[in-house]
Amino acid sequence: MEQTRYRPPVWRDVRVLRVVIQVLAGAAVLAILYVLWFNLTNNLRAAGLPTGFDFLTQPLGVDIPGSDISPSSPIWRGLLNGVKNTLALVVVGIPLLTVIGVLVGVARLSTNWLVAKAAGLYVEILRNIPPLLIIFFVFNAVVLRFPLLQESLSIADLVLVNNRYIAMVGFTAQPNFGPFLAILALAMLAAAGVWWWRTRRSERTGEHHHRFLWALGVFTVISLIGFFALRGPIGLSRPVLDGRALEGGYTGLAAYWAVLAALVLYTASHIAEIVRGSILAVPRGQTEAANAIALSPFQRLRHVVLPQAMRVAIPPIISQYLNFTKNTSLAIAIGYAEMTRITFQLIGNGQPAPQMIFLLMGGYLLFSLIISLVVNVVNRRMQLVTQ
Amino acid sequence: MTVEAPVFEETPPEVEPARGAVDWARKNLFNNWYNSLLTLALAVFVIWALLALVRALFSADYEIIQANLRLFMIGGFPADQLWRPWAATYCFTVLFGVVGGSLSAGARDRATEAGLPHVRTTFRQIVIRFWPIVGLIVVILSFTTTVTPTLLTIGALVAALGAYYLGRVLPRAIRRWTWLIAVVLIVAAYVALAGFGGVGWQGWGGLQLNLFLAFAGILIAFPFGLLLALGRRSPLPVIRTISVTYIEIVRGVPLITVLLAGAFAIGFLIPRDLRPSLVTRMLIAIIAFEAAYIAEVVRGGLQAVPRGQVEAAQAVGLTPWRTMRLIVLPQALRATIPAMVGQFISLFKDTTLVAVLGITELLDATFIVNSQSAYLGKGLFVVTLSFAALVFWVGSYTMSRESRRLERKLGVGER
Numbered sequence: 001m002e003q004t005r006y007r008p009p010v011w012r013d014v015r016v017l018r019v020v021i022q023v024l025a026g027a028a029v030l031a032i033l034y035v036l037w038f039n040l041t042n043n044l045r046a047a048g049l050p051t052g053f054d055f056l057t058q059p060l061g062v063d064i065p066g067s068d069i070s071p072s073s074p075i076w077r078g079l080l081n082g083v084k085n086t087l088a089l090v091v092v093g094i095p096l097l098t099v100i101g102v103l104v105g106v107a108r109l110s111t112n113w114l115v116a117k118a119a120g121l122y123v124e125i126l127r128n129i130p131p132l133l134i135i136f137f138v139f140n141a142v143v144l145r146f147p148l149l150q151e152s153l154s155i156a157d158l159v160l161v162n163n164r165y166i167a168m169v170g171f172t173a174q175p176n177f178g179p180f181l182a183i184l185a186l187a188m189l190a191a192a193g194v195w196w197w198r199t200r201r202s203e204r205t206g207e208h209h210h211r212f213l214w215a216l217g218v219f220t221v222i223s224l225i226g227f228f229a230l231r232g233p234i235g236l237s238r239p240v241l242d243g244r245a246l247e248g249g250y251t252g253l254a255a256y257w258a259v260l261a262a263l264v265l266y267t268a269s270h271i272a273e274i275v276r277g278s279i280l281a282v283p284r285g286q287t288e289a290a291n292a293i294a295l296s297p298f299q300r301l302r303h304v305v306l307p308q309a310m311r312v313a314i315p316p317i318i319s320q321y322l323n324f325t326k327n328t329s330l331a332i333a334i335g336y337a338e339m340t341r342i343t344f345q346l347i348g349n350g351q352p353a354p355q356m357i358f359l360l361m362g363g364y365l366l367f368s369l370i371i372s373l374v375v376n377v378v379n380r381r382m383q384l385v386t387q
Numbered sequence: 388m389t390v391e392a393p394v395f396e397e398t399p400p401e402v403e404p405a406r407g408a409v410d411w412a413r414k415n416l417f418n419n420w421y422n423s424l425l426t427l428a429l430a431v432f433v434i435w436a437l438l439a440l441v442r443a444l445f446s447a448d449y450e451i452i453q454a455n456l457r458l459f460m461i462g463g464f465p466a467d468q469l470w471r472p473w474a475a476t477y478c479f480t481v482l483f484g485v486v487g488g489s490l491s492a493g494a495r496d497r498a499t500e501a502g503l504p505h506v507r508t509t510f511r512q513i514v515i516r517f518w519p520i521v522g523l524i525v526v527i528l529s530f531t532t533t534v535t536p537t538l539l540t541i542g543a544l545v546a547a548l549g550a551y552y553l554g555r556v557l558p559r560a561i562r563r564w565t566w567l568i569a570v571v572l573i574v575a576a577y578v579a580l581a582g583f584g585g586v587g588w589q590g591w592g593g594l595q596l597n598l599f600l601a602f603a604g605i606l607i608a609f610p611f612g613l614l615l616a617l618g619r620r621s622p623l624p625v626i627r628t629i630s631v632t633y634i635e636i637v638r639g640v641p642l643i644t645v646l647l648a649g650a651f652a653i654g655f656l657i658p659r660d661l662r663p664s665l666v667t668r669m670l671i672a673i674i675a676f677e678a679a680y681i682a683e684v685v686r687g688g689l690q691a692v693p694r695g696q697v698e699a700a701q702a703v704g705l706t707p708w709r710t711m712r713l714i715v716l717p718q719a720l721r722a723t724i725p726a727m728v729g730q731f732i733s734l735f736k737d738t739t740l741v742a743v744l745g746i747t748e749l750l751d752a753t754f755i756v757n758s759q760s761a762y763l764g765k766g767l768f769v770v771t772l773s774f775a776a777l778v779f780w781v782g783s784y785t786m787s788r789e790s791r792r793l794e795r796k797l798g799v800g801e802r
Contacts (some may be wrong), residue, residue: 022625029629036656043655112422113415114429128783129776130736132743133750137776140754140768326641333743340643353651360647361640368639 040354049352061349064337066253075346082342083363089260089328089338090367094321097264101271101320106301108276119272126269132330134266139258139334146254152241160239160246167239167251180233183226190222191215255336259328267324271317278313279305318375325367339363443769449530451767452774455756456530459774462592462747471580472595473539477546478576482569484547488554489565496559516788523781589664592747594778596666600748601735604673605681605727611674612681617711619686630682637679642737645676650744669741677734684730688723689715721797728790732783739779750775 010016044051056076063071067081107119126134144163147153152162160167195215202209227233240247282305290300329340337345343360347353417423452459461472491508498505514521528537554565581587588599618630637645649672654662663671692715700710742751753771756762 018623022623025623025629026625039657040655043659046659047655110422111415111418112425114426114433115422118429118433124784125780128732128736128780128787130739130750130779132739133772133776133779136750136754137768137772140757141766141772144768145766322639329641329643330740332643340641340647344647347647347651353647354655357644357648357652361636361644364641364644365636365639 044352044354050355051352053355055351055355060346062345064342064345065335066256066337075351078342078346079339079359082337082339085256085336086325086328086338086363086367088256089263089331090325090371093260093264093267093324093328096260097268097271097320097324098317100264100268102275104268104272105275105279108272109279123269123272126266127273129266131263131266131327132333134262135259135330135334138262139255143254143258149241152246157238160241162254164254165246165251166254166257167246169239170237170250172235172237174233174235176230176233180226180230183230184223187219187222187226191219194218253336255331255334258334259331259336263324263327263330267320267327270320270323274313274316274320275309278309281312282308314375314379318372318379321371321375322368325371326364329364447770448765448767449770451756451759451762451771453530453532454761455752455759455771456527458593458747458752458756459749460527460593461595462752463590464586464592464595468585471585474579475576476539477543478572478579480543480547481550482572482576484550485554485568485572486565488551489557489562490554491551492555492557492562495555516792517785519781519785523778526777588670589666591666593752594749596741596746596748597735597738600670600673600738600741601731603670604677604734604738605731607670608674608677608681611678613685615678615682616685616689619682620689634679634682637676638683642673642676643740643743645672646740646744648672649675665744666741666746669744669746673734673738677730680730681727684723684726685719687726688719688721691722692718724797725790725794728786728793732786732790735782735786736779749778 007013041051056079057074059072060069060075060078061071062078064078064081066085069077069081104119104122107115108123110116110119146161146163149162149164152160154160158169192215195211198209198211198214201207202211239251286304286308287300290304295304328338331338332341332344335341339360343356347356416426457464457466457469464472495505495507524540528540531537554562557565579585580591588596591599615630615634618626619634621627621630646669649668650665653668653671662668696714696718697710700714705713738748739750741748742754745751747755750772753775754768756771757765757768
């Protein structure tokens, strides 16, 4: 009957067991890590490889396509170049795939039968093919069949296409570029002022503000006047073939465009699915209410459906952004020199694999972390605004 | 049986039933000026694309696929041992037949017990659900040069049907052991491939290797994933920290880096003379990678189990271990089935990545045949890569449709 005084034996006492289990688990993990570390250092030494990270200052020893880094520059410079190239894919890719994904997702729900079916076909085909296969396809079956460098195809002198580079028309600063920047800033200020004025007026009188059109108009007029008054402060730099090199414009390796196109198309199909699902998750009553107050289809989408759908869609879209970032590593297969490719190349050239892969994984973890942080901030603001 | 959830799949909303083709077209294609423009522009594009596709299909040179079909399917398996993959195929068709039959019989019995009418899947439904697979088999067989594969395939279908009816008529007492039959058949398939002078998985390739890596990867990773998921929800801080660290690190890096670690770094972490073959190291890397993703899937399932279930189990005096085994896990795992299928699809697509490390799986095989002297520089990548794309598309598309069906049937996610 003395339940309160009863103490279970030590091996059945939950409080003791908790501590024991945790100590055992922790010790087991530490022991495994120790054994791995022991083997690693021993094996590295036996193979005559460095055990630290000093090798990063050694010469690169390999040529990196599409960069001016010589094989004699240190390894860390080559790795940084890889980070830069990965970043070039991520920074250009994420906005692109978002736009395409949202457009296709909305198109799948269009009342236009043909548009809905075409969007559905796009999503169902692309979503179910391995991304690596799409990259191979775009690179080997499309890009490599572009004309040779010497016979580059020029589209209205704006784009120059061959099987090694794709170059686009670029902008160059002319003498009056500085003043023009100031005028642009002025135009921005004026536009903001007009925006504010239209909003205030609309709040007072109740008439439609049209603030976007007004602001855009003011900005365009001022900057155009500035442009002509300064006699063309921005010039076009057209890509031209000069012997065996491309001059002018923005030049990108064909491999870069192939990876970008393949991964953007692939990831956009997933985004489209998410957008479609989130729009369907918005209660029908919302659409009906929007119709009842006579919003146009565009206004309905812009002010009623998409803001609510986006709140549902943002977490899975973030994870697609992360997937996209991680999938850029597939560029290794067609030799675009991003992080993974350079690591692979250097390991093949005799650099110690464990450290190289450690750095590579650390790099991707950092990327994932940064994207999550940035998008989480956006997400939080969005949630506050809409609620 | 649960009530079918409303399906949003094919029909766009707000389409009123139409009368007649003209009326339908006016409502669905030309209901206002910009839709009319869109329809016209898109129609021109679609017709152009269709014509180009048809022309490409009829003018393409399929000899490269015919000559290399075996490489695509089973890699460099010795030609005089072809009976082995076929025997394994038969094991799997019988397995699918028996399991399908006994599942169907189980559903029938449960329906009878509950006094509900049992709706049998009709032949028409099967065709609608599995047309991509049927089409793929026809396409593959059309590339064979002898009649033997066709006959063997028909034989396999007959065997599957036989096994299905066997599964349906098995008495209940035996039906409870279907899982054992499945395990025996899987072991038999492996023995048929590798036993008695056969070829172990180091020598496999082509589609066979993709399927092996995907199935073995997810099956072996599952227990680890389950442990990690339980660890992540554990009240013990040390165990939770270990699980969370592992899961988050693995999920933050691309699979290809884990495969690179498998190819180049595992060798440094274990004593030198224990180093396994490259395919085994790839499998280990895939398992280590998948375990983290499965852990997240299982965690989702665990969170779907209402708290009251655990409390009720504690109230009737179940120990924590039995609460987990009898109450929580059965419900949680049932809820994870669709997500697990999704995970399997993505792994199936990701098995192509071992190509980067020079393993001749399907994608790599369709790639390297273009450097055979007979086809070098002919630009046949379009043909061979399209073939690989078709195989992967059929597999993923069918599975994703089935998983959506399963999701509706299990009523997951509509609480």
